[in-house]
Amino acid sequence: PPLDEILNLHDFEAVARAVLTDKAWAYYSSASDDELAIRENSVWFLPRILRDVTSVDWSTTILGQKSSLPIYISATALGKLGHPDGELNLTRAAAKHGIIQMIPTLASCSFDEIVDAAQPNQPLFLQLYVNRDREVTKKYVQHAEKRGVKGLFITVDAPQLGRREKDMRMRFVDDGAGAKVQEGQSGVKKDQGIARAISSFIDPSLAWKDIPWFRSITKMPIILKGVASPQDAIMALEAGVQGIVLSNHGGRQLDNSRSGLENLVDIVAALKTRGPWPNPSFSVFIDGGVRRASDVLKALALGASAVGVGRGFLYAFSAYGQEGVEKAIEILRDEFEMNMRLLGCRNLSELGPDMVDASALHTH
Ligand code: FNR
Numbered sequence: 001p002p003l004d005e006i007l008n009l010h011d012f013e014a015v016a017r018a019v020l021t022d023k024a025w026a027y028y029s030s031a032s033d034d035e036l037a038i039r040e041n042s043v044w045f046l047p048r049i050l051r052d053v054t055s056v057d058w059s060t061t062i063l064g065q066k067s068s069l070p071i072y073i074s075a076t077a078l079g080k081l082g083h084p085d086g087e088l089n090l091t092r093a094a095a096k097h098g099i100i101q102m103i104p105t106l107a108s109c110s111f112d113e114i115v116d117a118a119q120p121n122q123p124l125f126l127q128l129y130v131n132r133d134r135e136v137t138k139k140y141v142q143h144a145e146k147r148g149v150k151g152l153f154i155t156v157d158a159p160q161l162g163r164r165e166k167d168m169r170m171r172f173v174d175d176g177a178g179a180k181v182q183e184g185q186s187g188v189k190k191d192q193g194i195a196r197a198i199s200s201f202i203d204p205s206l207a208w209k210d211i212p213w214f215r216s217i218t219k220m221p222i223i224l225k226g227v228a229s230p231q232d233a234i235m236a237l238e239a240g241v242q243g244i245v246l247s248n249h250g251g252r253q254l255d256n257s258r259s260g261l262e263n264l265v266d267i268v269a270a271l272k273t274r275g276p277w278p279n280p281s282f283s284v285f286i287d288g289g290v291r292r293a294s295d296v297l298k299a300l301a302l303g304a305s306a307v308g309v310g311r312g313f314l315y316a317f318s319a320y321g322q323e324g325v326e327k328a329i330e331i332l333r334d335e336f337e338m339n340m341r342l343l344g345c346r347n348l349s350e351l352g353p354d355m356v357d358a359s360a361l362h363t364h
Contacts, residue, residue, distance in 0.1 A: 003320055003327050009291040009312045012328060016082070016315035023170040024081035027194045028314055031251030032162030042360040043261065043298040048344030057347045058293075058336040062306045063151045063221045063242065063283060065123035068098035069332060070296055070348060074287050074308030075127030075153070078194065080108035082318030088117045089317035093325035095119045097333075102153055102308070103144075105129040106198055111140075115147045125151040127225065129158070130210075132203040138217050145218050152218060153245065157226025159204035161195045162253040168193035195252070211239045223285070226253070228263050230270035233284075237274055243283035243305075250288055250310050258362075260286030261299055265363045268303035278303070293335030297343065301351040302358060 006012060017025055060070045073094060079086030086108040087101075094101040095118060102125040103114050111126075118124060126144045131137045141152060170193060214222055221242035226249055227233055236244045246260035246267060264286055271277060271284070286299050287308030296307045316324035345351055 003323060006320075006324075006327060006331070008331060009316070009328055012312070012315040012319055012324060013291075015319040019319050020082060023194070024318070026166045026170045027078065027081055027164075028076075028311060028318070030164035030166035030195075031255070032164050032253060033255035035251060036256050043302070044357040044360070045294075045298070045343060046355050046357055047342055048355065051344040051346065053341040053344060053346060056337060056340040056345065058333075058340060060306060060348055062100055063125075063223075065100060065150050066098065067100055067123075067306065069329070069336065070300055070306045071099060071290075071332065072125065072285075072306055072308055073099065073101040073313050074310040075102045075104035075155075076310045076314050077104045077106035077198065078108050079314070079317070081194075082314055083321050085317075085321060087114050089322040089325050090313060091117045091122075091124075092322045093313075093317075093329060095122050096326060097329045099329060100125060100150075102127050102151075103149070105140075111144065112147070115149075121148075123150045125149060125153055126220075127153045127155060129155055129199070129202045130206050131201050132205075133201075134213075141214075141218050141220075145220050149220060151223060151242075152214070152220045153223045153225040154214065155225045155249075156206070157228075157247065157249050157253050158199075158202060159206065161199045161202075162249070162255070164193060164195055164252055167195050170194070208235060208239060211241065215240065223283070227267070228257055230263075230267050233267045234270055234274055237271060237279075237282055242281065243285060245285040245287060245308065246304075247287045247308070259288045260304075261288070261295075261302070262361055264299060264302045264304060265358055265361060269363075278305075293332050293339050296332075297336075297339055297345075297351060298356055298358075300348055301356045302353055 059068050062072055073090050083089055088109055090101050091114050100123050104127045126149045223243040224236050224241055225245040226247050227244040233244055246263050248257040248259055283305040284303060285306055286304045290296060290307050290309050291312050299307050313325050313328055316328040
């Protein structure tokens with residue numbers, strides 16, 4: 001359908017399913033095992049009334065960088081499976097609309113191609129899979145910092161890639177969509193689907209004791225991506241990193257693990273016992289299943305600073321390239337305007353736990 005018939009992010013998913021190759025659809029949409037970790041949540045709004053919502057403002061800052069929405073583009077590998085311009089669709093749309101893209105280690109385009117496509121001073125984050133050879137990782141991180149990247153998101157929920165059976169049924173064939181950056185470092189096993197074929201360089205020995213080393217090689221804010229437990233959230237705070245992403249990796253890693261939103265309440269409660277809240281030097285992000293501004297507003301009400309979107313933007317560019325991503329951002333922007341007016345919120349700082357009923361979440 002023409003882009004102006006796309007009304008929401010679910011529409012993009014339906015079109016992506018129709019236009020993607022079977023292999024690309026399997027890689028993008030798959031989750032691990034029984035795919036239980038992608039699921040609905042149940043938080044309800046308690047809107048306020050009579051607050052003069054003529055002008056509403058949903059802009060924010062993320063790790064000190066301006067963002068026109070409380071949303072960043074989360075790292076998703078292998079953008080060229082969906083569209084020949086791959087990740088550049090995201091970079092260009094993010095520039096145009098003032099949002100931040102997290103570049104994946106396993107991008108189809110090289111890191112430098114992506115940074116070169118960005119506008120001067122366009123803020124970018126980097127997602128890091130840590131190599132068994134730490135010198136490779138050190139060079140990569142320091143190069144990213146030199147090129148102006150504003151935040152390092154170290155993925156900590158993937159010491160081994162999940163078994164995504166939908167993906168595994170498609171054999172890996174190197175057709176040029178493969179990641180450039182880590183080329184030659186993965187003993188590619190061609191019978192295990194795309195995810196496993198590209199990821200064997202990832203170091204499963206990564207541990208808390210390595211955090212000071214990361215701190216010593218970069219001044220970028222360090223965020224741990226893929227936290228689920230309140231104990232780990234406290235350990236991250238005490239390890240001196242600048243934030244965490246509550247995420248189950250879009251359901252692609254440990255199946256039967258709760259979503260970021262479901263873990264948010266317990267984790268915020270745990271962090272409150274160890275320091276100021278909100279904490280200006282420690283941000284809590286969530287991702288997973290976000291397709292609507294309302295999903296984002298619920299997370300912000302419960303204490304998240306911003307929310308990551310993965311598949312929502314992937315599906316948008318798979319079907320329509322950069323224009324699709326721009327349209328997805330515009331749709332979300334319109335949803336923020338309407339939802340904030342109806343919630344009685346003029347800016348994001350007016351959102352709080354009193355504006356949602358989260359009692360149907362299983363908290364402790
Ligand atoms: C991902 N994700 C991911 N995360 C990461 O840290 N490194 C990576 O290389 C990838 N690659 C990747 C590929 C694809 C196809 C998907 C769908 C996801 C996880 C991603 O950053 C994020 O955590 C989830 O995608 C969020 O869920 P939604 O928005 O996709 O539902």
